[in-house]
Amino acid sequence: MEERTRILDQYGARVYKNRKEHVVQVENAPSNQSIAANSRSVPGIMTNRGCCYAGCKGVVLGPLKDVAIITHGPIGCGFYSWGTRRNKATPVDGRNFLEYCLSTDLQEPDIVFGGEKKLKQAIREAVGIFHPKCVMICSTCPVGLIGDDIQAVADWAQQEFSIKCLAFSCEGYKGVSQSAGHHIANNGLMKYIVGSGDAPPAKRFSVNILGEYNIGGDEWEIARILKRIGYDIVATFTGNGSYETMKNAHIASLNLVQCHRSINYIAEMMKDKYNIDWIKINFIGLGAICKSLRDMAKYFGDPDLTARTEAVIADELSEIQDDIDYYREKLKGKTAGIFVGGSRSHHYQNLLADFGVHTVIAGYEFAHRDDYEGRGILPNIKEDADSKNIEQLHMQPDEKHYRMIVSKERFEDLKQEIPLADYGGMIHEMNDGNMVIDDFNHFETLELLRLFKPDFFFSGIKDKYILQKAGVVSRQMHSYDYSGPYAGFRGTVNFARDISMGLNVPVWGYVTPPWKTEPTLTGRLTHPEEERQGKKNA
Numbered sequence: 001m002e003e004r005t006r007i008l009d010q011y012g013a014r015v016y017k018n019r020k021e022h023v024v025q026v027e028n029a030p031s032n033q034s035i036a037a038n039s040r041s042v043p044g045i046m047t048n049r050g051c052c053y054a055g056c057k058g059v060v061l062g063p064l065k066d067v068a069i070i071t072h073g074p075i076g077c078g079f080y081s082w083g084t085r086r087n088k089a090t091p092v093d094g095r096n097f098l099e100y101c102l103s104t105d106l107q108e109p110d111i112v113f114g115g116e117k118k119l120k121q122a123i124r125e126a127v128g129i130f131h132p133k134c135v136m137i138c139s140t141c142p143v144g145l146i147g148d149d150i151q152a153v154a155d156w157a158q159q160e161f162s163i164k165c166l167a168f169s170c171e172g173y174k175g176v177s178q179s180a181g182h183h184i185a186n187n188g189l190m191k192y193i194v195g196s197g198d199a200p201p202a203k204r205f206s207v208n209i210l211g212e213y214n215i216g217g218d219e220w221e222i223a224r225i226l227k228r229i230g231y232d233i234v235a236t237f238t239g240n241g242s243y244e245t246m247k248n249a250h251i252a253s254l255n256l257v258q259c260h261r262s263i264n265y266i267a268e269m270m271k272d273k274y275n276i277d278w279i280k281i282n283f284i285g286l287g288a289i290c291k292s293l294r295d296m297a298k299y300f301g302d303p304d305l306t307a308r309t310e311a312v313i314a315d316e317l318s319e320i321q322d323d324i325d326y327y328r329e330k331l332k333g334k335t336a337g338i339f340v341g342g343s344r345s346h347h348y349q350n351l352l353a354d355f356g357v358h359t360v361i362a363g364y365e366f367a368h369r370d371d372y373e374g375r376g377i378l379p380n381i382k383e384d385a386d387s388k389n390i391e392q393l394h395m396q397p398d399e400k401h402y403r404m405i406v407s408k409e410r411f412e413d414l415k416q417e418i419p420l421a422d423y424g425g426m427i428h429e430m431n432d433g434n435m436v437i438d439d440f441n442h443f444e445t446l447e448l449l450r451l452f453k454p455d456f457f458f459s460g461i462k463d464k465y466i467l468q469k470a471g472v473v474s475r476q477m478h479s480y481d482y483s484g485p486y487a488g489f490r491g492t493v494n495f496a497r498d499i500s501m502g503l504n505v506p507v508w509g510y511v512t513p514p515w516k517t518e519p520t521l522t523g524r525l526t527h528p529e530e531e532r533q534g535k536k537n538a
């Protein structure tokens with residue numbers, strides 16, 4: 001396909017050989033094309049990925065509001081993961097630890113002589129100041145290299161302070177991206193927290209929300225809708241979440257999976273250990289929200305719940321209908337590119353489609369092949385040295401809490417109708433000629449702008465500046481650029497308002513960049529003789 005060739009042909013032989021597997025142009029849609037993913041980035045290329053520590057501490061553990069998380073490493077690691085992800089939380093008893101950045105601030109002598117002492121001191125201080133019930137330690141690269149035994153320190157702290165203390169060996173280099181850190185965090189939460197509470201059985205329509213991190217308030221809006229219908233939310237992993245609620249996650253009747261990339265491990269482990277089913281839901285985009293709510297009602301199969309679901313959907317839609325019509329008029333027919341981390345680039349295509357915006361280019365920073373090709377591809381994914389590096393936990397049925405929520409026969413029937421333990425991939429839903437790129441880089445971003453000229457380019461953190469300089473309407477989709485929520489019915493309107501503002505307030509047109517009027521480099525031609533004279537006179 002033309003655009004793919006035009007991008008790849010500019011690479012030298014070695015880079016070409018690597019990148020050609022990660023760049024796909026859709027043919028014969030709905031396409032089952034495959035793509036290379038979750039492998040090492042080309043050295044020296046400006047990738048948009050983060051590290052394993054970012055995935056563990058930043059993404060999965062970071063939003064827990066009642067846990068004191070200590071970054072064991074040099075201060076830079078803590079500083080850069082401090083308050084940048086906009087995972088919001090409602091305080092419990094007036095307390096909320098999200099605003100703090102706790103770090104051991106390792107210095108060179110600690111690297112030489114070991115950092116365990118400093119870590120113990122940091123825990124002592126954290127406990128003294130904050131009195132948390134749970135402390136988590138997340139280590140960064142140097143800690144793994146010098147071999148501090150953070151697990152032993154965690155065990156010591158549990159004894160010493162009678163609190164829960166968990167150690168996560170999520171050194172940045174542990175995987176090819178933050179994805180490895182998701183898995184490490186999932187393992188720790190499952191091993192040591194889920195199931196440790198003793199709450200009585202939950203109400204019948206009780207759910208956990210997995211893979212929802214309350215960026216810009218998304219979880220609040222999702223919870224508002226679910227509560228209106230009559231669901232009881234036991235725990236959210238981990239947006240607006242807490243140690244206290246996660247302990248009892250095993251009493252819920254169903255797990256809802258929003259971001260499968262970051263949390264499918266817990267969904268699967270809870271199925272094995274407690275027999276709690278999980279379904280793939282998506283609360284981004286009106287069509288997807290309504291389908292998710294109806295799928296949930298189908299799972300429980302209760303006529304009253306179904307009726308309430310329909311009533312809430314009708315009421316919520318009627319409340320926003322005028323806004324939706326207004327923005328649709330402004331946005332329809334536009335094109336978009338969307339490149340985010342692991343699941344949003346797929347989820348947000350639904351939201352854009354609500355307003356008649358077509359996504360023509362898309363990709364993930366660190367997703368796996370199943371995010372692109374659907375969960376069915378899992379048996380075909382070959383493990384490599386990097387993925388084998390992460391512990392794979394196998395859960396046994398829990399004697400006390402393993403229970404039958406729906407019968408095997410009903411499970412099989414439901415599976416035909418709703419996404420039970422399943423999700424589709426992004427490539428399958430894109431049209432002929434559309435491009436899908438894995439682990440995209442800055443060069444490819446510029447080429448995509450040139451070749452596809454999208455009206456919007458929804459971006460990541462590092463590529464955002466390229467797009468701004470190019471004068472393309474962009475929105476940073478990790479943090480929503482200080483806006484949100486974008487999930488749920490009300491979030492849909494917020495999103496449409498923000499992007500149509502970008503399109504219809506042409507601020508860039510009022511700015512003349514300096515390189516348009518002034519030369520960026522000046523020089524003059526000289527004769528060698530003249531130059532010699534000049535030097536003599538100087």
Ligand code: CFM
Pocket residue numbers: 055059085178211213215259260261262340341342343344345477478479
């Ligand atoms: Fe899941 Fe996320 Fe994403 Fe992700 Fe992320 Fe994020 Fe993301 Mo940034 S958990 S994979 S590691 S939806 S922080 S809330 S926006 S890259 S697409």
